[in-house]
Amino acid sequence: MPLLKLRTNVIIANEKIPQLMSECSQLLASETGKPERYVMVDIEGGRDMLFGGSAEPLAYVECKSIGLSSEQATSLSQSISQLLSNSIDVSADRIYIEFSNCPAELWGWNGSTFG
Incomplete structure (x- = not known):
């Protein structure tokens, strides 16, 4: 159920994508304390993006999960930023x-929802 979607203007070498x-x-x-078998990751590099008027390396990340707390978000923000x-x-x-x-109840999987 956790999802991490990364979009970046950085071109990521094909051989580095599986490790990332x-x-x-x-x-x-x-x-998140969730089993990795439920985690989905989507990475898209080399996108045309601009942040603060600059095309210097940047990233936009969507991080979604059932039961995600503000404490987890704070910790994830630091961890994800360090990883990237x-x-x-x-x-x-x-x-x-x-x-x-x-x-x-609004997260579907396997023909049903988690709710």
Whole structure:
């Protein structure tokens, strides 16, 4: 049920994508306390993007989960920013992260919902 969707203007080498996806998946599972088998990661690099009037490296992240707390969002913000800074060289002040706490009854999977 946790989802991390990353969009960035940084071109990510094809051979680095699996490692980054794995790191994002493990981080999200660990920080939310959800089994990794439910974590989904979507990464899109090389996008045309602008932030603050500049096309310097940047990232936009959507992070959604059932039961996501404000404390988890704060911790995830730091962890995700550090991961992206280390892996694709995007400065934390060039990253926006949108957090969403989705009600279980509004999250579908396997022909039903989690609610």
